[in-house]
Structure formats: structure tokens, C-alpha cells
Amino acid sequence: MTNKIAVIGLGKAGLPIASVIADSGFEVIGVDIDERKCADINSGKNPIPEEMGLGELIKRHGGKDLIATTRYDDAKECEVFIIIVPLFTDENNNPDYRIIESAFRNVGRLLNKGDLVVLETSVPPKTTEERARKWLEEESGLALGEFYLAYSPERIMTGFSISRLEKFPKVVGGVNKESGQKAFVTYQKFIPNLHLVSSARVAEFIKIAEGCYRDVNIGLANELFKIADELDVNFYEARTYANHEYCHIHLPSTGVGGHCIPVYPWFLVNDMEKRGKFDYAKLLRTAREINDEMIEYWAEKIVLELECMETNRPLNELKICVKGISFREGVKELYHSRNLALAKLLMERGLDVYVYDELYSSEEVGEMGLRWIEPEDADLVFDSFRLTLKARE
Ligand SMILES: NC(=O)c1ccc[n+]([C@@H]2O[C@H](COP(=O)([O-])OP(=O)(O)OC[C@H]3O[C@@H](n4cnc5c(N)ncnc54)[C@H](O)[C@@H]3O)[C@@H](O)[C@H]2O)c1
CATH class of the missing domain: 3.40.50.720 (NAD(P)-binding Rossmann-like Domain)
Incomplete structure (x- = not known):
């Protein structure tokens, strides 16, 4: 495994985890469509000042081992992709998957054999095994088994995200056994209190x-x-x-x-x-x-x-x-x-x-x-x- 991890979506949830991963010794490529946010991060400026401890991490890693970019292609050498973009709902409270789909399809185009993709956005149960898998397979031409796919929910609370990532129990589950194992071993390198559950579906639930x-x-x-x-x-x-x-x-x-x-x-x-x-x-x-x-x-x-x-x-x-x-x-x-x-x-x-x-x-x-x-x-x-x-x- 290379030392490079991509985090897609550098918002209130994505940026803290990207920073914690960088602080654990990885090179992180953060992809976000917001150019200004990327520029801020690369110059060491924290775009979420209310987040305790984040400023220090961005100052230490921003533009160095945490590179923010608007181009998915910059993440092509990564072997792990963590997706944490928003999921909005329509007027009938049904999920609008367009942003997640776009993120997955973009990652799918970069996917190589053996890569791991983990979704962190909160989604209805079965989203990872049904939708995410299909989007990745269609774009990459690979089949599940040739890549790994898992789900790990964000359980942060804005303002306390860094300490939550350090202490709060985080769960991870794969769409198949191998994906769960692979995600668990990978996440253990930067999440101290991690639990493997039997499936992505359980983790979503x-x-x-x-x-x-x-x-x-x-x-x-x-x-x-x-x-x-x-x-x-x-x-x-x-x-x-x-x-x-x-x-x-x-x-x-x-x-x-x-x-x-x-x-x-x-x-x-x-x-x-x-x-x-x-x-x-x-x-x-x-x-x-x-x-x-x-x-x-x-x-x-x-x-x-x-x-x-x-x-x-x-x-x-x-x-x-x-x-x-x-x-x-x-x-x-x-x-x-x-x-x-x-x-x-x-x-x-x-x-x-x-x-x-x-x-x-x-x-x-x-x-x-x-x-x-x-x-x-x-x-x-x-x-x-x-x-x-x-x-x-
Ligand atoms: N913020 C929290 O406290 C919290 C807690 C638990 C779970 N979550 C989960 O995290 C998800 C994201 O929440 P957030 O608070 O980080 O949202 P946010 O609005 O703060 O950030 C989302 C980021 O994603 C970027 N983005 C949008 N479309 C993109 C795309 N196609 N490619 C790359 N980047 C894109 C946006 O520019 C933005 O920077 C939520 O939908 C929720 O499921 C958030």
C-alpha cells in the first residue's frame, strides 16, 4: 500500500478526518469542488475556525502532507479513497444521490485493482452495497473483489470532531468480508477506537x-x-x-x-x-x-x-x-x-x-x-x- 489516501469532500466532517489521517503519517490528497477552501487549506488556513484543534493540524499539514485540490486526477496514485460529501433530501424527504454519485463515478475512473473505497456520508441502509458498488463497477470496469468497498459512518460533532475521532468508537463494515477486513486494517492506522461490524449495511444502520x-x-x-x-x-x-x-x-x-x-x-x-x-x-x-x-x-x-x-x-x-x-x-x-x-x-x-x-x-x-x-x-x-x-x- 502506498502512503497516499484521498479524502473526497473537505467539509465539517471531511476536513477533520483528512487532517487526522495526515497527522498519523499519511500523505493526504483532499478533493473538494470549492476552490477557495482548497487554497485556504494549502496555505495553512483553517476554513472551520469553530472546530477545536483543527487550526493547529491544518497549519502543520496544509499544503504539505495534506494537499487540497479540485481535480480528482490529482488523487490517481491513491489506493484508498474516503468519500464524505453531502447527501441532501428533496421536498418529500427522499435522498438526492447526485453529489454522492458524482463523487463515486469520479473515484471509479481512478480505481485500480486492490484499491479500497470507503463511504462515510450518512446514507439509507444498503446504499453502499447497491448504489456505490454499481457506480464504481460501471466507471472502473472492475468487479467487486478486484476492489474493496466499505462503509464507516462519521460520528463527529462539529466543534469536537478531532477529539471524537481520537476517542469515540467508530465502526466500519464491508460489502463483503474481505472489504470489511481491508477497511478495518487501514482505518486502524489512524482511528484508535475502531470496531469491525459484519457488513456495510449494519454500519449504515x-x-x-x-x-x-x-x-x-x-x-x-x-x-x-x-x-x-x-x-x-x-x-x-x-x-x-x-x-x-x-x-x-x-x-x-x-x-x-x-x-x-x-x-x-x-x-x-x-x-x-x-x-x-x-x-x-x-x-x-x-x-x-x-x-x-x-x-x-x-x-x-x-x-x-x-x-x-x-x-x-x-x-x-x-x-x-x-x-x-x-x-x-x-x-x-x-x-x-x-x-x-x-x-x-x-x-x-x-x-x-x-x-x-x-x-x-x-x-x-x-x-x-x-x-x-x-x-x-x-x-x-x-x-x-x-x-x-x-x-x-
Ligand atoms: N458535520 C457533521 O457534524 C456531520 C456529522 C456526522 C455525519 N456527517 C456526514 O457528513 C456529510 C458531509 O457533511 P459536512 O458537514 O462535511 O458537509 P459540508 O457542507 O460542511 O461539506 C461538504 C463538502 O463537500 C464538498 N463537495 C460537494 N460536492 C462535492 C463533490 N462532488 N466532490 C468533492 N467535494 C464536494 C463541498 O464543497 C464541501 O466542502 C453529511 O452529509 C453527513 O452525512 C456530518
Whole structure:
């Protein structure tokens, strides 16, 4: 095996693993369609400043043993290809495979006998064995067995990705036994806490199951929070003492955002429904609905709070500040952000809505078609991360 590994996709998930591989003594060719990002990495500049420890690794390896490029051909000497590009979903929550397919077909054109390809993007179970295998075989003219193919889900959390890669258990599974073994031996060289599972399909399912667990448990927390509120029970006090070794009630929220958790349950719900197994994923669908509907609940609470304010001004003249618009505190990402959706819902209801988020400047907020405000200048502040409502005194 040569010392060269290609990582396709240098985003929040791909760049940390590419850097960790480079730091383990490999030469890494990172392929990304974003020219500016490649230039930054090659000059030692970290394009994801919120990622702890990444800056140091990029400074050490960027442009040296971590070369970023927009040309797939630059990776032709690699014998290992790790693919971690996004998978978006359409309006019916069905996966749109175009980006992954393009990455696989490009890698397929470079593939030689004995090479290993590992997919890390979260995908519906069987994607690697059915789609990825076909794309590689069509482009390379090789058959599985002449190359190896495996799946290993990313289990990072933006901000903590480097430590996760160093400590958190990572799993890998092959589309056949030899591929699993080959991927396991290769990944052991840069992932300390690695587990080989019986197939790519199991490894894919592990990642999706984890997302479903989070979504269902957040749905449960949201439901219990609403019930507690209705019964005039302090949810947080109850949660503190309800939780123990066998009970972990999650925190309530405005819903679930980001690329992952709100998307994965649909992979299983849609698949089961296509098979006519409507009852199999009922809980997953319900949790999705509960979480998505939380913005309606909070909009109602906000309106009630406005109505209780002692002022002679009409409701639509009271300035509301939604404090926190990213999907998660501390992560500058708006994908599926329920906080942003809440702000928009309040606007649709004719209220005077502004937003504030320490990660976004007033200009950036303006570019989103929203208005920025300092929380102290608003009549009512809804802190979307702490779920508190505070009226101006
Ligand atoms: N970010 C996370 O916390 C996280 C956690 C677990 C799993 N994941 C998985 O990782 C995947 C990627 O997520 P991300 O956060 O890195 O996304 P991202 O948007 O931060 O980065 C994706 C990168 O892929 C590049 N890209 C797009 N099309 C390409 C192509 N055809 N060839 C090469 N590069 C291409 C983009 O330019 C971008 O740099 C997700 O779909 C998810 O399945 C992410």
C-alpha cells in the first residue's frame, strides 16, 4: 500500500478526518469542488475556525502532507479513497444521490485493482452495497473483489470532531468480508477506537438508528415539557430527579435542526412506507411531527406573552427578538434551523419580528431577509436555546 489516501469532500466532517489521517503519517490528497477552501487549506488556513484543534493540524499539514485540490486526477496514485460529501433530501424527504454519485463515478475512473473505497456520508441502509458498488463497477470496469468497498459512518460533532475521532468508537463494515477486513486494517492506522461490524449495511444502520434515537427522545422531551407546562409542573426540576442510570429524558427545544437528525428518520419511514409496512415506522414519523410542530407551540406562547404585557400598543407593534437562529448553539449553520423557522412563522403571523445571534452580524442577518436587533432594545426576547421568554421591564 502506498502512503497516499484521498479524502473526497473537505467539509465539517471531511476536513477533520483528512487532517487526522495526515497527522498519523499519511500523505493526504483532499478533493473538494470549492476552490477557495482548497487554497485556504494549502496555505495553512483553517476554513472551520469553530472546530477545536483543527487550526493547529491544518497549519502543520496544509499544503504539505495534506494537499487540497479540485481535480480528482490529482488523487490517481491513491489506493484508498474516503468519500464524505453531502447527501441532501428533496421536498418529500427522499435522498438526492447526485453529489454522492458524482463523487463515486469520479473515484471509479481512478480505481485500480486492490484499491479500497470507503463511504462515510450518512446514507439509507444498503446504499453502499447497491448504489456505490454499481457506480464504481460501471466507471472502473472492475468487479467487486478486484476492489474493496466499505462503509464507516462519521460520528463527529462539529466543534469536537478531532477529539471524537481520537476517542469515540467508530465502526466500519464491508460489502463483503474481505472489504470489511481491508477497511478495518487501514482505518486502524489512524482511528484508535475502531470496531469491525459484519457488513456495510449494519454500519449504515448504526448511524441512522443513532439519529432516530435522538429524534424520538427529543420528541418525548418536547411532549413531556408541554404536558408539564399545562399541569404547572417545573419540567426541569422533574427531569433532574427523573433521570438516573435507566432513564435519560432529553432537553426540550424548538424542534430538531441540522443536516442529520431531522433527516435520518425519513430514510427509514419512507423506505418502510414504500414497502407497504406503514406500521413499522409510526413512532419515527410521530416524533418527526412532534418536533417539527414545536415552533407552533412556541409561537402561541409568544403571542400569549405579548397579550399579557401591560402596554397600550397593538400586538403587531411590539418588537419581538428571537435570540439564537442557528440550528444549535455555537454552530454557525442554518440548515433545517427550527429557530429560524420560528422567526419566519411569527413574521407570517404579522408580528414585528427581529433576530439576534452572536454568530451572525447584522449584515448577514439582513442578507437572510431578516431584521437584526440588540435583545435589550426588544419588548420581548425569546431565547431559543434556553426556551425563556423575557419582557422588557
Ligand atoms: N458535520 C457533521 O457534524 C456531520 C456529522 C456526522 C455525519 N456527517 C456526514 O457528513 C456529510 C458531509 O457533511 P459536512 O458537514 O462535511 O458537509 P459540508 O457542507 O460542511 O461539506 C461538504 C463538502 O463537500 C464538498 N463537495 C460537494 N460536492 C462535492 C463533490 N462532488 N466532490 C468533492 N467535494 C464536494 C463541498 O464543497 C464541501 O466542502 C453529511 O452529509 C453527513 O452525512 C456530518
